[in-house]
Amino acid sequence: MTVPAAHCVLVTGGARSGKSVYAEALIRDSRLAPVYVATCTPHDAEMEERVARHRIQRGDGWATIEEQRAIADVIARESTPERAILVDCLTLWLSNLMFAEADIEAETAALVSALAAAAGPVVCVTNEVGSGIVPENALARRFRDAQGRLNRSIAEAADAVVLIAAGLPLVLKPSHAQPEIRL
Amino acid sequence: MTVPAAHCVLVTGGARSGKSVYAEALIRDSRLAPVYVATCTPHDAEMEERVARHRIQRGDGWATIEEQRAIADVIARESTPERAILVDCLTLWLSNLMFAEADIEAETAALVSALAAAAGPVVCVTNEVGSGIVPENALARRFRDAQGRLNRSIAEAADAVVLIAAGLPLVLKPSHAQPEIRL
Amino acid sequence: MTVPAAHCVLVTGGARSGKSVYAEALIRDSRLAPVYVATCTPHDAEMEERVARHRIQRGDGWATIEEQRAIADVIARESTPERAILVDCLTLWLSNLMFAEADIEAETAALVSALAAAAGPVVCVTNEVGSGIVPENALARRFRDAQGRLNRSIAEAADAVVLIAAGLPLVLKPSHAQPEIRL
Numbered sequence: 001m002t003v004p005a006a007h008c009v010l011v012t013g014g015a016r017s018g019k020s021v022y023a024e025a026l027i028r029d030s031r032l033a034p035v036y037v038a039t040c041t042p043h044d045a046e047m048e049e050r051v052a053r054h055r056i057q058r059g060d061g062w063a064t065i066e067e068q069r070a071i072a073d074v075i076a077r078e079s080t081p082e083r084a085i086l087v088d089c090l091t092l093w094l095s096n097l098m099f100a101e102a103d104i105e106a107e108t109a110a111l112v113s114a115l116a117a118a119a120g121p122v123v124c125v126t127n128e129v130g131s132g133i134v135p136e137n138a139l140a141r142r143f144r145d146a147q148g149r150l151n152r153s154i155a156e157a158a159d160a161v162v163l164i165a166a167g168l169p170l171v172l173k174p175s176h177a178q179p180e181i182r183l
Numbered sequence: 184m185t186v187p188a189a190h191c192v193l194v195t196g197g198a199r200s201g202k203s204v205y206a207e208a209l210i211r212d213s214r215l216a217p218v219y220v221a222t223c224t225p226h227d228a229e230m231e232e233r234v235a236r237h238r239i240q241r242g243d244g245w246a247t248i249e250e251q252r253a254i255a256d257v258i259a260r261e262s263t264p265e266r267a268i269l270v271d272c273l274t275l276w277l278s279n280l281m282f283a284e285a286d287i288e289a290e291t292a293a294l295v296s297a298l299a300a301a302a303g304p305v306v307c308v309t310n311e312v313g314s315g316i317v318p319e320n321a322l323a324r325r326f327r328d329a330q331g332r333l334n335r336s337i338a339e340a341a342d343a344v345v346l347i348a349a350g351l352p353l354v355l356k357p358s359h360a361q362p363e364i365r366l
Numbered sequence: 367m368t369v370p371a372a373h374c375v376l377v378t379g380g381a382r383s384g385k386s387v388y389a390e391a392l393i394r395d396s397r398l399a400p401v402y403v404a405t406c407t408p409h410d411a412e413m414e415e416r417v418a419r420h421r422i423q424r425g426d427g428w429a430t431i432e433e434q435r436a437i438a439d440v441i442a443r444e445s446t447p448e449r450a451i452l453v454d455c456l457t458l459w460l461s462n463l464m465f466a467e468a469d470i471e472a473e474t475a476a477l478v479s480a481l482a483a484a485a486g487p488v489v490c491v492t493n494e495v496g497s498g499i500v501p502e503n504a505l506a507r508r509f510r511d512a513q514g515r516l517n518r519s520i521a522e523a524a525d526a527v528v529l530i531a532a533g534l535p536l537v538l539k540p541s542h543a544q545p546e547i548r549l
Contacts, residue, residue: 003545012349014314014496016514030549046507084549121549128348130197131380132315132498133323140499141229148199152350160547163348165494165529166378167518168538171545172351179186179354181343183213183267183304195532197497311531313380315498316506324412331382335533346531355534362369362537364526366396366450366487 003174006159008115009123012151014131018167023086023123024058032084032120034062037074039093054088068096072107072114079118090126094150095143104146112157124158126151186357189342191298192306195334197314201350206269206306207241215267215303217245220257222276237271251279255290255297262301273309277333278326287329295340307341309334369540372525374481375489378517380497384533389452389489390424398450398486400428403440405459420454434462438473438480445484456492460516461509470512478523490524492517 011023027034036058040047055064067074071087079085087093097104115122128151129144155161161173194206210217219241223230238247250257254270262268270276280287298305311334312327338344344356377389393400402424406413421430433440437453445451453459463470481488494517495510521527527539 003547005549006547007549009547009549010349014494014514015500016496016511016518018514018518026547026549032549046504123549126349128197128314128497129499130199130497131311131313131494133312133318133327134198135499136320137502138229144499145199148197148201151348152199152201155349155351160545161349161351162547163353165517165538166376166492166521166527168521168527168541169544169547170353170529170536170538171547172348172353174545175351176545177360177543178352179343179357179359181186181189181192181209181345181352181354183188183190183192183209183215183306193532309532311380311497313382314494314496316495316501316510317381319503321412328382331380331384334531335382335384338532338534344532344534346536353536355531355536358534360543361535362526362540362542364369364375364392364528364535364537365371366373366375366392366398366489 007118007121008158009160009162010126010154010158011123011162011164012126012128013164014128017164019125019164020054020088021057021167022162022164022169023088023125026123027084027086030084030121033082035078035083035085036062036064037071037085037087038064038066039068039071039087039089039096069093069100069102072110075114075118075122079120079122081120083120085120085122087122087124090124090150090154091129091147094147098143098146108150108153112153115157124154126154190301190304191341192343192345193309193337193341194306194345194347195309195311196347197311200347202308202347203237203271204240204350205345205347205352206271206308209306210267210269213267213304216265218261218266218268219245219247220254220268220270221247221249222251222254222270222272222279252276252283252285255293258297258301258305262303262305264303266303268303268305269308270305271308273307273333273337274312274330277330281326281329287333291333291336295336298340307337309337373484373487374524375526375528376492376520376524377489377528377530378492378494379530380494383530385491385530386420386454387423387533388528388530388535389454389491392489393450393452396450396487399448401444401449401451402428402430403437403451403453404430404432405434405437405453405455405462435459435466435468438476441480441484441488445486445488447486449486451486451488452491453488454491456490456516456520457495457513460513464509464512470516474516474519478519481523490520492520
């Protein structure tokens, strides 16, 4: 089953599920010039190691842009029909927004607009964070609520949404041969 | 792929994944009189805001019943062929049962019987809570075990089970075109 | 849709999602002699109760081997074309390895080799632990990273990968009728 080329793809899944590897392969297979938008500045050894590992994984040929917050602007400025942009990831972006007490609804709306207006394809990586036990920490509860809402907004805007588990993709959108449920 | 109208649907997924929105749409599309069974009495501002947001989302025309525990009785009493009942959600119900030190197996059996005997369709919303790290808190571990068992019991009793992620449905039951795995 | 008999199956999912029940049914349906490899020695009442419950669930006729670490050796030694082996579960195995400060990459490679070389079919049960909020505890973060990597490695080696939710299977591999996503 083939579908038209996607303009915006959301790749979601749990931690270390293989989301980035899948997203990078999408970009590579497009044969467009790959642009990596990193939403984190590594601030500890654990994260530095992860960033370094990801860089090696991707290989050469990627342009890298570090942007903690203004990813809508980066997409607007950098997207061309010859480039494929990977935003990795929306979870760190959201956490940067919350830390800065930004208006998350407004920032989400700006990102949705930037995705729609992008001249070339954009793949966004995000995390599933809401399938554990309710966190005791109120900030963690607010974060998982915000992450759930953000994921739904971007999923609604995207042409394709893929859930990754154990490195394997389940396509959630476009919806495929599933039974139609009604009462 | 169309399937016969479902008598009982279980909608599961992580926090803020879009479960309620999906469940409400099922009820609305049935064109039956919608009945909302709220399993929580809001006891803090965070929850009050959420309840109010859900009410606005649903819109007018819903009858609302607040019932923390006896949802089997509510279904038995309120279900008619002209009504579609939404129970939102089994996770709060389970947490009420555990807080009251109720016999969860017996309560689950009563709910399964009420669902089977209901005169009209019933949609139950529940949560996936077992895909995070093992909680350090023993009560949280007991809760996620009980939630897992409850979800399986209701899924077994239901005609249709839908997993929601990023607002998008994956139909788990009736099982559809999947490869048949055998050794 | 039928696929060739699987040599190695990975069954993943959240806590209490019904993974073991599904895996045991695969083994039973094979009509081969069932061998249960338990990766835990129960060390508290909670776990003892769980182990006892699982044993009753499985019923008679299973050979049981308790092995906390050397499951690659057990598979090499015990697998025959007449036997079907169930390893339950890789999450406890990984936690034993981490506790012993073992070389997890090397142990994973040994397991992958043992699975490939096994004379008969092997079913491994594992857990999804990465879809909750980021744990505050650094060891828990390391564990969920290691679990994600382990799941991907075994999924890559396996012929079949099944995700269980609410007791119901979603086949992730072999990949089935899903839209093909490209940019």
